[in-house]
Amino acid sequence: MVFVSKKKKNILKNINKNSVYSFNDAYILLQMLPMAKFKNTFESVDIAINLGVDIKKPEQNVRSSVVLPNGLGKNIRVAVFSDSDKDNLLNCGADIVGVDVLFDNINNGNINFDVIISDPDSMKLISKLGPILGPRGLMPNPKDGTVAKDLVSCVKKIKLGQVMYKADKYGIIHTSVGKINFEKDKIKGNIEALLNSIKKNKPASSKGIYIKKLSLSTTMGPGLFIDLSSFIY
Template sequence: MAKLTKKQKEAHAKVDHNQAYSLKDASALVKEITNVNFDASIDIAVKLGVDPRKANQMVRGVVTLPHGTGKDVKVLALVTPDKEAEAKEAGADFVGLDEYLQKIKEGWTDVDVIITMPSVMGKLGPLGRILGPRGLMPNPKTGTVTMDVAKAVTEVKAGKIDFKVDKTGIIHAAIGKASFDADKIVDNAHEIIQTLVKMKPTAAKGTYIKSIYLSSTMSPSVGVDPKSV
């Protein structure tokens, strides 16, 4: 195991790993223990009482964070010529179709979100092996396959994110930056947690929200009391 630096030791010393903090206190603490020379991302990890191997217990959805993620999200709009102008006006960073499909075939994936139209999905199918592992394949369930391209681009730029439970039953999501006020981190965390609560599968039995942790880039995690959310 790698040795902790002096700053990392100081950060760990400030966290009581046997305590579940209120969401407000955890948000303030994760800001306090972030000691890096860049604006670190604040992440949330929510352990759910579901079995992701069963289709009726899969948890996947989207949420619009009230204060955004703090990240400049790069959006590629793969659209037909008649939709290019509205995609550009909505703020898409890259707009086009065949030329970008070719670039992706050649390995280019320097974007965060791809938004497209139902009529274009057929052309994207062969690129699944490139886009799938990177989480870039558009999906109607997350609103990234739509005829209302402008709305989709605007929402993503404003802080709309998608999430999916992993094979261990955990939802991971970036919910802000260390430069955010603690209250904004609280608001964003509350929004995603409440969204998850509303999505509880009927097949899930027992405790649904098992644990919640906040952390920032290279910081220790801070436990959150689910009852405080």
């Protein structure tokens, strides 16, 4: 049986999961909830954005990336498939660089990183790891900028707080936009950057309302619907 404190019960009583909140009101409620700590870090602020797209149509698959101006509040571990410019890549923040050694690590189940980027020449080899990387969402893809010639620039962007996003089979984008201990203006700035990027990547064949709904939650907290007019995008 999960124990719920009296304080949390009182806060949850004031939350109507069917209501639409302004961003400011929603973030105050989320911050009032008792915060869980995981390995010396705070819970993430997670976002779900419902899009007016038909995922069955390939041209309406929404996938891209954006650098959040206020970062994610955590260190992103980056693996780079390349044998070129190794020292420079390590100096700018890459955690592991190589081709054969990285291939063997992944093939043996040693996946100690959050993002994989690659130069185009290595993709033929990486494709053999598809059954391992695909289900984990780690397969490099040119659409989200994880396959590129300028790998140094890629590493720098990821370390600054770049997020890769993709609409799932229901047309919903899920990602994190920071930590619950962030000031509200920093979270809002990250959300607006994400919304702007999603808007720029609207499929030409998508009709009607494109960005339909948005909800925010913490890792362990309830989801709250947010009034889209709270944001400028």
